[in-house]
Amino acid sequence: MAATVNAGWDTIVELVFRPRVGELLLNTLALVLITVPLCVVIGIGGAWLVERTRLAGHKAWSVLLAAPLAIPAFVNSYAWVSAIPSLGGIFGGVLISVLSYFPLVYIPVAAVLSRLDPALEQSAASLGLGPWRVFFRVVLPQLRLSAAGGALLVSLHLLAEYGAFAMITFDTFTTAIYDQFRSTFNGAAANMLASVLVLFCLLLLLAESRTRGSARYARVGAGVQSSPQRLRLGSWQLPAQLGLAAVTALALGVPFWHVGRWLIAGGAAVWERADLLQALLQTLGYGLAGAAVTTVLAFPLAYLVIRHPGPVSKVLEAVNYISSSMPGIVVALALVTITVHNLPAIYQTSIVLVAAYALLFMPRALVNLRAGLAQVPPTLDEAAQALGKPPLVAFLKVTLRLSAPAAAGGAALVFLGIVNELTATLLLAPNGTRTLATQFWSMSSEIDYMGAAPYALLMIVLSAPMTYLLFVQSKKAAGQ
Template sequence: MPHAGAGQALPVPVRRPAFSWAAGLALGVTILALLPLGFILWVGFQTGWPTASALIFRPRVGELLINTSWLVVIVVPLCTLLALALAWLTERSDLPGARWWSGLAAAPLAVPAFVHSYAWVSLIPAMHGLWAAVLVSVLAYFPFIYLPLAAALRRLDPAVEDTAASLGLTPWAVFRRVVLPQLRLPIWGGALLVGLHLLAEYGLFVMIRFDTFTTAIVDQFQSTFNGPAANMLAGVLVLCCFVLLGLEAGTRGRERYARVGTGAARMPSPAKLGPWMWLCLLLPLVTALLSLGVPLVTLGRWLIAGGLEVWRWNEILPTLGQTMVLAIGGALITVVAAVPMAWLSIRAPGRLQRVIEACNYMVGSLPGVVVALALVTITVRIAMPIYQTVVTIFLAYMMLFLPRALVSLRGGIAQAPVELEYAARSLGRTPAQALWAVTMRLAAPGAAAGVAMVALGITNELTATLLLAPNGTQTLATAFWSLTAEIDYMRAAPYAFLMVLLSLPLTWLLYAQSKKSAGR
């Protein structure tokens, strides 16, 4: 048995209590975040089954359920097919300018969904209904599936495909039986994001004049402040979210496709498009024209038509300032609230940590209108001093965007060696001091990415801000929305342009991360 020699220091074991300070803080944040779900259940109980059933099982709810279901059933497969075709063309074929087409396929994320709708409605005023909603939704949301699919295609080892081809399978059979099963996780993950966005979206469908649960809840709340009716609709919407989460978890499978053998995966040889090259070019070209060309041309047309007069800086600058204050303040609060949970997931994973983290991801998947409706009623009834104050709006932002902060923080903390924390604690630092002085400094890039992602999410957030923002507060999104509600598309154009401008860094960050995750 080896002995410690002279001058050698034995490692100091650091014991972690079963219920640490981080677990306590993370549990407190989770209980706070679960308020919307708890409130909806409480309202349903207080309303009573006769009244609740009368509010739920009525023709209007059936119409909304049919509209929302058709939207999800049509849009999600179309987004998947479009994203899969674009990902294969840009990553696995000899398509000319594939790198540029790849960037253009991710770029529509820089345009908020309701700005897509604004562009199309101002171009074709008669555009409305289900198929209009389908077209705009596909153009706005397909990048959520394209980005993980493109990253997954870059990571796949072509040796498996070569083996399948050597056994006599045709190229289509190789793709269907070998490649496609390995894309199950990114397809289902991206499809889940698209489905949740469809359930939560408000501005896009109001402009297209297509009723969904979210539009009906906001209309019910703003027109009559009918708490029970709005909350019963919110309860049905929450059930729809849980159905999507359950479908994704139950159908993504447990197969493993990681490379186990020695060596490194080689880069695949691009497929030759041959005489189909120019026809294949039409897909990324038409997609870019519809998803980017229409919004940019429409914005440019309104800005040129309005000239310098639409740039009313005495109104725009305060709105921009308030947007930045809410975005930066909400992002900092959200990231700080996510630190204990992110630290637990890396340093002390366990059953409690998994439950806490799952609860926050579940709440983060809720539409903003559900969170806002719960907070409005709670503050009116039991916390009136914080009703329509920055406290309430920051709380809503934390609930909605905590998963974004968690994802970024976990990556940063994982890159900070735990031995440095142990060393700091052996020198007398408390666990919190060691975390702040050592780990968080090393995890600063991940924390900064989390702040940026949450801040830009807040910049484009509409429903929670409309319902919860203090009187006199305007963000770029709410100012844009109030002007488009008055059909003043010309004056709304500068606000849409600034939102796109502020969203570009987030889009670049997501695109760069997808490249980095694939080793490029």
């Protein structure tokens, strides 16, 4: 932003108010306005079917609907381009985005649905409300926090995603910024595009804040939470099964089929690359380190937002989301500038790369921690202190323990993001660093789809346990 201001008004007008920016704005706006509602509908609909209806095989479906999160968006693009080489435009962008990101809404909504006390629903039903009216008037409002948080994460991913859209040649602000730097290193033009992207993010943050509201979601009261009564689907059982099967076939079947097809075509030779093991180990190391650092940094902010809401916490949260909404290339170049001029000793070291991961993926940890802390009644902490526990001990034994599943889920999401991160890693990684994502991109950019397939498969295999951990922790948070 400072670079934008220093450029002067004439430069701003020349670089921002031009047809190319209008085209990019239209593409990005259309992508968000179409993709986010579709992700919300699929996420909430799938969570409700799995958690609140007598859906046949609901336990298997609950895992399958979370599984697409293990497949990087650019691997999805790679698979769909293999299936439909002409895929592109807004249709291609929306298709790949929805299939890649709907679990970001499904997982938190399913977790909240599984632990909601059904007493309110039972009361509403006893007053004569039918199942649909109960859902829209009682259940849906209680999903507002998790759904809004998931929708915000989807939006931020759309603003920052590069590889998936570059592969189908669908231009957004992110692809344009990267291309601007890569082709001409035109800092002024790229900074102007980045500034428009920041304004876009601000609008999204304001919308999410209004949607979230100020309602409290923690349950306080005596007695044991009753189990929800699952609704019979009746004649809707078959359509529900077919709909979920279609979603999982498109989100899981297509990528696995085409990755497997390229692996078979390449034979044993594709596994003989000397840098394959190195890329796997370095990806694992950076993923674990980045997830730990990001979750620890996110906890104080999440606590401040939930327990002490106010202008300061809102500003801090907004600043965090703005920085993380920036494309990896912009965050990386900013860190390069800072380290070269002020901290040359750590320039192009692992410290700077992990710092970039924390900036980029803080919302993943923050959204989960915020929802988890919202479910912990402050009165429990106060009661522990009233019984003689020091504030720190009460916090560690009550708040921290009860929010641990949410922290684990947030860390898993951060790990997934780091495994899939591309542009910041390309620019900031120390010499000799090779990750699965960068090696995959190098191969696929050269149209060597057979050579890229092992890296794609290893990214999926490495992400799968974290996706499963995220699923398990959501169930633990529900007390199941």
